[in-house]
């Protein structure tokens with residue numbers, strides 16, 4: 001049986017946190033650096049959490065060294081605050097996601113994982129609130145690399161440790177809501193299924209030529225048909 005490794009992004013793909021993530025990151029930045037930088041208006045979509053922290057603080061005039069000195073502190077502060085303050089009612093699940101994950105997890109030809117710009121601690125909390133963590137035995141996170149383009153190879157290596165199977169690029173499907181998800185899939189010659197449930201429109205995602213493109217995942221059978229035949 002031909003198996004596929006299917007790697008899901010979190011924000012904009014599985015769920016939205018409706019402003020709570022940004023509010024909590026601002027609180028962490030203020031507590032540690034005394035400034036929120038450009039965090040109130042900066043685009044977070046498809047970016048690694050560490051990259052976001054550097055970008056918003058550089059906009060406030062801090063240099064790399066000043067940011068790096070307190071990076072571990074701000075990361076831990078952000079994750080702690082998120083675990084305390086982000087609540088189930090802050091989470092909006094994207095259309096069709098529970099049904100899609102339930103159907104995929106029941107298939108012997110599918111291995112599920114995460115590929116996300118979240119730190120593991122914050123990403124796992126976002127998924128714990130709507131009880132989705134059990135679908136994802138492993139993942140590649142912002143703790144693992146600074147650039148999203150390095151995550152597909154790391155996720156494939158973790159899948160090998162878990163399953164004993166080395167997934168070739170064409171056996172990997174990366175599912176995300178931004179051009180950054182589409183671009184990172186190319187680093188291992190994986191297929192990307194893009195979904196316009198985040199901040200990117202279907203038209204703007206289409207310009208980056210994903211292998212497949214959906215407005216949302218409400219049609220479970222159709223989405224699975226694409227995943228297994230791509």
Ligand SMILES: [Mg+2]
Nearest residue numbers: 009011012046
């Ligand atoms: Mg996303």
